[in-house]
Amino acid sequence: MLSEAKIQDLVPEPDAAALRRSIEYHLKYTTGKDPSAATLTDWRLAVSRAVRDLVIAPWFETTQRVYTEDQKRVYYLSMEFLIGRLLEDAILNLGLDDKLRSIVGNFDVDYAALLTDEPDAALGNGGLGRLAACFMDSMSTVGLAAYGYGIRYNHGLFRQSFENGWQAEEAEDWLRQTHPWEFERPEAHYPIGFGGAVSVDGAKATWTPAETVLAVGYDTPVPGWRGRWSNTLRLWSAKPEREFDLEPFNRGDYMAAAAPSVLAETISRVLYPDDTTAQGKELRLKQEYFFTAASLADIVRRFLAHHDDVAKLPQSIAIQLNDTHPAIACPELVRLLMDHHGQPFETAFEIARGCLHYTNHTLMPEALERWPTDLMGRVLPRHMALIERIDDHHAKSVKRPESVKILDGGEVRMGDLAFIGARRVNGVSALHTELMKQTVFKDLHELHPERVVNQTNGVTPRRWLYNCNPALRSLLNDTIGETWVTDLDRLEALLPLADDTAFRARFAAAKDTNKRRLADHLKHSMGITLDPTAMFDIQIKRIHEYKRQLMNILHAAALWNAIRQNPEKNWAPRIKIFGGKAAPGYVMAKLAIKLINDIGATINKDPAMAGRLQIVYPPNYNVSMAELLIPAADLSEQISTAGMEASGTGNMKLSVNGALTVGTLDGANIEIGEAVGSDNIFIFGLTAAEVAATRAAGYDPASHIAAEPRLAEILEQIASGAFSPDDPGRYTDLVTNLREHDWFMVAADFSSYWDIQSKIDEAWHDRDGWHRSAVLNTARMGWFSSDRTIRGYARDIWNAGTAY
Numbered sequence: 001m002l003s004e005a006k007i008q009d010l011v012p013e014p015d016a017a018a019l020r021r022s023i024e025y026h027l028k029y030t031t032g033k034d035p036s037a038a039t040l041t042d043w044r045l046a047v048s049r050a051v052r053d054l055v056i057a058p059w060f061e062t063t064q065r066v067y068t069e070d071q072k073r074v075y076y077l078s079m080e081f082l083i084g085r086l087l088e089d090a091i092l093n094l095g096l097d098d099k100l101r102s103i104v105g106n107f108d109v110d111y112a113a114l115l116t117d118e119p120d121a122a123l124g125n126g127g128l129g130r131l132a133a134c135f136m137d138s139m140s141t142v143g144l145a146a147y148g149y150g151i152r153y154n155h156g157l158f159r160q161s162f163e164n165g166w167q168a169e170e171a172e173d174w175l176r177q178t179h180p181w182e183f184e185r186p187e188a189h190y191p192i193g194f195g196g197a198v199s200v201d202g203a204k205a206t207w208t209p210a211e212t213v214l215a216v217g218y219d220t221p222v223p224g225w226r227g228r229w230s231n232t233l234r235l236w237s238a239k240p241e242r243e244f245d246l247e248p249f250n251r252g253d254y255m256a257a258a259a260p261s262v263l264a265e266t267i268s269r270v271l272y273p274d275d276t277t278a279q280g281k282e283l284r285l286k287q288e289y290f291f292t293a294a295s296l297a298d299i300v301r302r303f304l305a306h307h308d309d310v311a312k313l314p315q316s317i318a319i320q321l322n323d324t325h326p327a328i329a330c331p332e333l334v335r336l337l338m339d340h341h342g343q344p345f346e347t348a349f350e351i352a353r354g355c356l357h358y359t360n361h362t363l364m365p366e367a368l369e370r371w372p373t374d375l376m377g378r379v380l381p382r383h384m385a386l387i388e389r390i391d392d393h394h395a396k397s398v399k400r401p402e403s404v405k406i407l408d409g410g411e412v413r414m415g416d417l418a419f420i421g422a423r424r425v426n427g428v429s430a431l432h433t434e435l436m437k438q439t440v441f442k443d444l445h446e447l448h449p450e451r452v453v454n455q456t457n458g459v460t461p462r463r464w465l466y467n468c469n470p471a472l473r474s475l476l477n478d479t480i481g482e483t484w485v486t487d488l489d490r491l492e493a494l495l496p497l498a499d500d501t502a503f504r505a506r507f508a509a510a511k512d513t514n515k516r517r518l519a520d521h522l523k524h525s526m527g528i529t530l531d532p533t534a535m536f537d538i539q540i541k542r543i544h545e546y547k548r549q550l551m552n553i554l555h556a557a558a559l560w561n562a563i564r565q566n567p568e569k570n571w572a573p574r575i576k577i578f579g580g581k582a583a584p585g586y587v588m589a590k591l592a593i594k595l596i597n598d599i600g601a602t603i604n605k606d607p608a609m610a611g612r613l614q615i616v617y618p619p620n621y622n623v624s625m626a627e628l629l630i631p632a633a634d635l636s637e638q639i640s641t642a643g644m645e646a647s648g649t650g651n652m653k654l655s656v657n658g659a660l661t662v663g664t665l666d667g668a669n670i671e672i673g674e675a676v677g678s679d680n681i682f683i684f685g686l687t688a689a690e691v692a693a694t695r696a697a698g699y700d701p702a703s704h705i706a707a708e709p710r711l712a713e714i715l716e717q718i719a720s721g722a723f724s725p726d727d728p729g730r731y732t733d734l735v736t737n738l739r740e741h742d743w744f745m746v747a748a749d750f751s752s753y754w755d756i757q758s759k760i761d762e763a764w765h766d767r768d769g770w771h772r773s774a775v776l777n778t779a780r781m782g783w784f785s786s787d788r789t790i791r792g793y794a795r796d797i798w799n800a801g802t803a804y
């Protein structure tokens, strides 16, 4: 076993001269540029290469160590990895910030500009994809032998702009430039089949696919803190088996000649931009099977390279399915074990189930994947037959076979398949896991009571505190040392300092620095002016009805009315900042964006609002923008309809950076409230149980609106076109829907939201008390580190060890 000391030796601590030479070398020999001709991007690529070189030794060392010790390997399968920029993250992990700042400066290159020149790798939609990225960081930092597997999309999440206040989408193009972090692995390629037919000869089935594409792996090393351990993120790209058909080319039919390549490459071309809604599109199913099959082939190959008995797979590996997107893993692994390794069905199924674990991230019916059996049968005929067999086998083995069925009404229910094929199933917050047991998986949970466990989400403190908040980072390091970076519970050492006036002032100064940094950025990017002494009230997340950005903007409109009626009142100056994208096909969400921009424009041009209320909605919210917004927030809006946000992770990032939360008792907000204490969080609204009971009793939004004149007034204004004089009828349907249906219970929660916002205004006037609460938020949020989450998975689900 490699000793700790030896691993540490491998973490290179290059002197500045060597680092400088390495950058010069890469500029010249990798990028092919002379310093006098180099662009900012050339310099960035050279610096990235020089930094990447430094993680190679620990990467090899980790791989070697895992191999020689035959450590259990964890495989995290996810359709999405929302990793964002990598250069600054790597620099800070390796502790090279000061050195590089000065070296790059000496080349007469702007260091900050060089870092932000990197495009965001936006290979995910929102929380689910970002969670996968945080987990990769934590698995390396705690020293767990892990691989992430996903898709190397050519186009990540679309770029958002506003045209006249409406969302417009444009293709994202992160691979137009060289991606300097990855290594192509042409030797790690697997043929992936689709369609065709299955022939059965006795017990033996043979699947002959109609089309085949190649999955080619691209590896990115993922260094943990101080580079002491480094895992691999392997993303699959689809390539044709043959690039090109010579016969049509010779005939002069150039389009037909290139056809195989076009067809294959479609599979990894673009990320589906739908967060928490299942589309049921054939290409999506192909994407899911493509990356799952390639990953399993790779996993089994690696296992067989030094084991010979597939029955021992569950001792050596653990596979985590990030939602149902890779749920085809169960029949695929059964297929490999039966058709390629000669195992009988029951054995194959038990081996597969011993390896597989499934995380559920949402209970919303529109998010639960179901595939029509005819589509599944056409695209994956062998799998369709195996799914039927798994369903049958499960039904026979349980007491109430009629109550649970993977196949239902001509559809394959992927949640049930994932549950039945998994050794453990987990929810992502305490409430969500309880609701899982009571609702979608009620029957299955009763049949398999040991299967469901909870692992509340977490966020990596490296990116989401240390890296994004240099002002608070230095205050923390000065005050309590640096151990919190890998042991976030150490933040508790701040507790006594919440009552220390001098410390509170320094904490407030750090917040002020971050607010000014954001204000500067928005000045440059949008040409708007923000008063950094106002309250920064921030809601950043995907635009979705259940997240209720609508309630937030209705509150803004109600405030506008109230301030105009009573301008002399001591209003807390507020800047409401929104950030987020709507799925391109989600009409209501896109209308909400337009409404935010319409109401925002009205408020922002009213001179009576100057210094009192402002609405800001910067376009194209992404990971990099989150890194600017989160440290600058005073107030964090977490206002989903209770029972609908499975966990939330932005809520954790904002609170640990010292924002106070206004939130419902939903998802992880509940656990955040327990951690920070009820005096340091603003909770309002119906509980999940009350929402369910209200719906069951027949909810009537009209009575709530009648009882709340503020809400009635703004709904009338919106309906009459006060915010849309160019098109007075624009919001007729939206308002009718709120008055008559209001599935997300905006009307039911509005009064309680208004009241808590008034309390927040009061709390803001006692600025010292506010900062005390902010310090207590940071001090008590240590539990929400994804290091804690990963240790929980390793202990309760994977049965795998960690080196640190």
Ligand code: TH1
Binding pocket: 125, 126, 127, 128, 129, 131, 274, 275, 276, 277, 323, 361, 362, 367, 428, 457, 645, 646, 647, 648, 649, 667
């Ligand atoms: C999100 C959940 O909405 C959020 O509450 C949670 O914090 C996060 O996952 C991480 O656990 C989800 N994102 C998606 C995306 C798709 C499908 C389902 C979900 S649930 C595409």
